[in-house]
Amino acid sequence: MNGKVGTAIRLVDCAKTFPNGTRALDKTSLEMRGGETIVFLGPSGCGKTTLLRVIAGLESPDEGGRVYFDDEDVTSQPIEHRNVGMVFQSYALFPNMNVGDNIAYGLKVHGVAPDKRAKRVDEMLRMMQISELRERRITELSGGQRQRVALARAIAVQPRVLLLDEPLTALDALLRERLRIEIDVLLHSLGITAAYVTHDQGEAMAIGDRIAVMNKGAIVQTGSPREIYYKPASSFVADFIGTMNRVTGTLRDGALELPGGRIDWADQQGSGEMQVLFRPNDARIVDDARAPLRGVVEQQFFLGDRTRLHVTGVADRTVVVETTEHREFRVGQSIGLRIEPGALLRLRD
Amino acid sequence: MRRPPYFWLQLAFTLLVCSFLLVPVFMSIVAGLTENFFVGVKSGFTTRWIGVVWELYAPTIFRSMYIALATLAVTLVVGVPAAYVLAKRPGMMTRMIEEFLVLPVAIPGLAIALALIITYGGFRDFRTSWGFILVGHVLYTLPFMVRSVLAVLSSFNFQVLEESAASLGAGFWRRFFGIVLPNARSGIVAGALTVVTLSIGEFNLTWMMHTPETMTLPVGLADSYASMRLEIGSAYTLVFFIMITPLLVALQRYGVQSTRTRKGA
Incomplete structure (x- = not known):
């Protein structure tokens, strides 16, 4: 010893x-x-x-x-x-x-x-x-x-x-x-x-x-x-590790265009079609009218400390979003999302 | 408590089966303690025949006992490590070795005895010593020891116990004697009781292998049945019962214990 x-x-x-x-x-x-x-x-x-x-x-x-x-x-x-x-x-x-x-x-x-x-x-x-x-x-x-x-x-x-x-x-x-x-x-x-x-x-x-x-x-x-x-x-x-969203969009005029809107891409490199990833808690729910991305709530899961939403219409596939807000969501409800460019990931493979 | 109607039927049937098994035992005991069995119990009870048996056959009784103990010693020293090695390396080879070990149980004792006599009969001193009987008994009882210990070792993960003992600094012998053996105890005890019981009662092999100098109790029994009064044979049987019953009771108790698997230890 x-x-x-x-x-x-x-x-x-x-x-x-x-x-x-x-x-x-x-x-x-x-x-x-x-x-x-x-x-x-x-x-x-x-x-x-x-x-x-x-x-x-x-x-x-x-x-x-x-x-x-x-x-x-x-x-x-x-x-x-x-x-x-x-x-x-x-x-x-x-x-x-x-x-x-x-x-x-x-x-x-x-x-x-x-x-x-x-x-x-x-x-x-x-x-x-x-x-x-x-x-x-x-x-x-x-x-x-x-x-x-x-x-x-x-x-x-x-x-x-x-x-x-x-x-x-x-x-x-x-x-x-x-x-x-x-x-x-x-x-x-x-x-x-x-x-x-x-x-x-x-x-x-x-x-x-x-x-x-x-x-x-x-x-x-x-x-x-x-x-x-x-x-x-x-x-x-x-x-x-955890849940990861994986969406494909097209890079055009300094923004990544997705079916449900666009994400600023000014200071990042790349061009044409590309795949990006983000965590559910990196997509923030914002006021519908001024939101850069829009989608429809497909399902909601109340997990106690947070609510998990499956949202369609934002990207080429359903994305998972998590919020700690206390409000309740309805299935079919339209919501606005914002994803900070810094939260986006690109992977080689 | 109201008993269902078929309860009495079941009880009667159970008692009938029991009596079928127990009455001959009882009769045999009575015969051994009766003055004259042909006259019947009215001729009076006596322990005289037991005295006669003692005079004639005491050496066979002691010989059976020390052969049983020697068999136990050998099966412990050989069988327990063998079971340990088999448990440690599960696989095709292990299965085959296990099956080979069990062969002597399936082959008639007489055949094994003949094989041993053919092989070792030439070594006169060995052939006429009780060591020769010992070899036969070990061959016959070893699988019971190995299987009993193997069953217990397979019922709990002794390898991870060994690994944790090793991580605490314990070398092989310390692990084997301090961890493996104590936790396999129930299997070793059950195996030991089986070995002693089988060795004391073994007839087939021993009858073929024995010389007048190496007669054991069961062979002596056959001898007395063939050449003595019925009362003497029965009294001899009684002596055998007295020796074997405590072993059977112990076997029942510890045998049951060892089949209860250890949970999550």
Whole structure:
């Protein structure tokens, strides 16, 4: 165990091909700064869990790949020598031990003296607010309690890096939301380097200092949640994170002409027919009479904190618009829209 | 509580089936404790025949016990790791090895015994030692141990438990003895009870393989039925019941426990 926190992690040319020939991960290089939380986000089978297991030492990268913890090359070290904390989707708590013994297990393995061990377990239980569960059997715990124990067990040994593999996926929505916030606070208060695997974009946005979006065994974009959301590098990223409108218009006289009106395009380049993208909350509903774009409400969904509208007539296809206004809309109602030119995106692919 | 009319019919049928199975057992016990079975119970009860059995066959009883324990030891040392390896690498090969392991159950014991005698009969000291019987018993009982442990290991994701133990710094042996074995305990206990029960009761193989020096309890039973008074044979049976019943009760209890799958642990 080392006292300092925030080990930097560096992957160099790490690929993974399984014995049956499946290539789970293409050559990947990645740097994680000490203390940063990075989220690997992508659909199932995109290689995110394989990448996590390469960092953990549960899988070794193909020939040529290297893994560094700070300046130490750990590529050939098995997981038990890397001092990583792991949290699994299935919790992986030991059913033959009670809660306290589960948390103490890693300390025992590391040879921590019994009195120090007990103190550390107390500290962990308090930190996760589960002190009353110390003597409980694992089978008596709810899913949320199990995940707290799993986190406590992983953190107790002060690992160099914390690796979380879909830790919240097995929980119900409300609990997921709450634990997500707690994990975020916990990771930042510990200052520990963390890698977090999820297929849930909401989770990724809430927890990640950076998000690495993955597809088909490769990282397709790395950036802050804001960058990923507003400046997606490809249409895959744009479509995978949130809702994206994709419309085709013609550029003429410094404006992009759409079936329902026009968007100013003065200071942007390009000519002729072109496709642009924008987020639902970047289209603002404005007074019908002076609106640069017009359309008709086809459907409305009241989502509580906002209202989502499907609007036809604006572009070559239905666009999705979101507003936080409290007013109600009618299906068939005509509305005006304005899209700021700065909110428009153009993608190469 | 009002019982439906067919309840009594079902009860009667159940009792009839039970008595069909239990009356012979009861009769056998009575025969072993009766002074003269042909005269009937009015000749009086006695434990004399048990004494005679003890005098004549005590060595077979002890031999059966230590062969059963030795069989258990070997199947534990060989069977549990084998089940672990099979569970860890599921696939075609694993299935085939599993099927091969089960073969001795399907092949008549006599045939296996003959094969063993043909193969090892030349090694005189081995052939005449109880170790030879042990080999037969291990061949016959090993699949029961492997399957029982394999079933428990397949019922929960022990690999992820091992991975999390490894992430906490535990090396292979520590994981195997500290995590895998304790969580497979119910299967190991059920397998152990099965092995001991089968070994104590094994007749086919042993009858073919035994020498006068390596006679076990069931072979002794056959011997007593063939050459002794009915009362002595029955008293011998009674001794066998006394040995085997606690095992069967334990097997029932732990066997049921191990089939209850562990949920979400």
